[in-house]
Amino acid sequence: MGLRARRPRRRRGPRRPGGGLLLAGTGASIAANKVPGVRAALCVDAYTADGARKWNDANVLALSLRLTSDVVLEEILDAWLAGRPSTDGADVANVAHLDDI
Template identity: 90%
Template sequence: MRISVAADSKDGVAVRVVSELRGRGHDVLTHGALDDGERDDWAWACERAARDVADGLADQAVVCCWTGTGASIAANKVPGVRAALCVDAYTADGARTWNDANVLALSLRLTSDVVLGEILDAWFGGRPSTDPADVANVAHLAEI
């Protein structure tokens, strides 16, 4: 799977996200502080990663900033993106299952290496629900 990753700094798990994804066999595109030639502000970096998903250059994205909030807000401004700020595995599984989230937002401050592994396991293990109510909710997002 091709995954776009953005971070506004190399603090916390930013670099670890890239190595963990590559270690799981994913092709990784980097943005922001993870790419020396790009602007590293959270709004710009996370928009680029989200646009990779919306434009079909990436299947999914992981966006990071200190709290994860700005990263998720920036990504969600891109049409077709459903970004979810996840601080634990349960939330990541739910975001994939019930929301068919295609962008994972992480806090560089709160996410430890151990929790990162758990979140990624749940994220990639989760599958979008086929329950009609869940499908209808996700479809309605495109109409809003």
């Protein structure tokens, strides 16, 4: 079963944090990160999902359907949706650096 990537529609207005979900894993996160403004993170547990939102202001979540159980998926989604970007100066500078490269 293959998943086809579609070019995202251009949105007007403010960007929603955590506004995307990919279910194809590493390849999808690599492809998503080529889209300007996207910071996709492949998360395998709640800790990485929280950290991706907190320290990298990730706005697209990528998951491995093959390796993620229903219980872990629920934990990841809860952490992702509850996560907020850090306001610590070093973390903000890191996200700005990511935007620049």
